[in-house]
Amino acid sequence: MKFQPNKREEPDVNLTPLIDVVFLLLIFFMVSTTFNRETEIAIELPEASGEIMESERKVVEISIDGEGRFFVNREEVVNTKLDTLKQAIARAAGDEAKPQVILSADKRTPHQAVITAMDAARQLGFVHLTFATSQPAEGQ
Structure with a gap:
């Protein structure tokens, strides 16, 4: 029997488990991440430069203040219910x-x-509404 020198085998690195772990981490982070979509909408209300309407009909003016209280012909409504x-x-x-x-x-x-x-x-059958606006200031 002849003695053969010990052949060294090259180490074999198996990358399959490493790739599996990386894919699992990738899936975990994709699923657990929340995507917030924050948007801001800048709205500039239009100014109206119209003429004063003359009417023969009776006028009902509904005014609403900044807190949401209603006034009908300058008299305050008791509450804000419809x-x-x-x-x-x-x-x-x-x-x-x-x-x-x-x-x-x-x-x-x-x-x-x-x-x-x-x-x-x-609901009362008054479907033709007029919105009151203010005139734009001079030079704007």
Whole structure:
């Protein structure tokens, strides 16, 4: 028997388990990451340069202040409920079937208050609304 010198085998590195672990980590981070989509919308409200309307019809003015309180023809409505607002509008309209309804709201008025006023007028059959605006300042 002849003695053969010890042949060194080259080490064999198996990369399969390492690749599996990397893919599992990648999947874990993809699933656990939240993607927040924060956007800001800059809205500039338009200014209106219209003319004052003359009307023969009875005028019902619905005003809403910055806190969302309603005023019908400059008289404060007891609360902000839809039925109470409808009663105040109907009382102000009187016998007029289609009065001119003017809606004027403060620029800080909650959007829900404006929608509530529009809905109350619509439920009473007053579908033609006029929105009050201010004239733009000179030089702007």
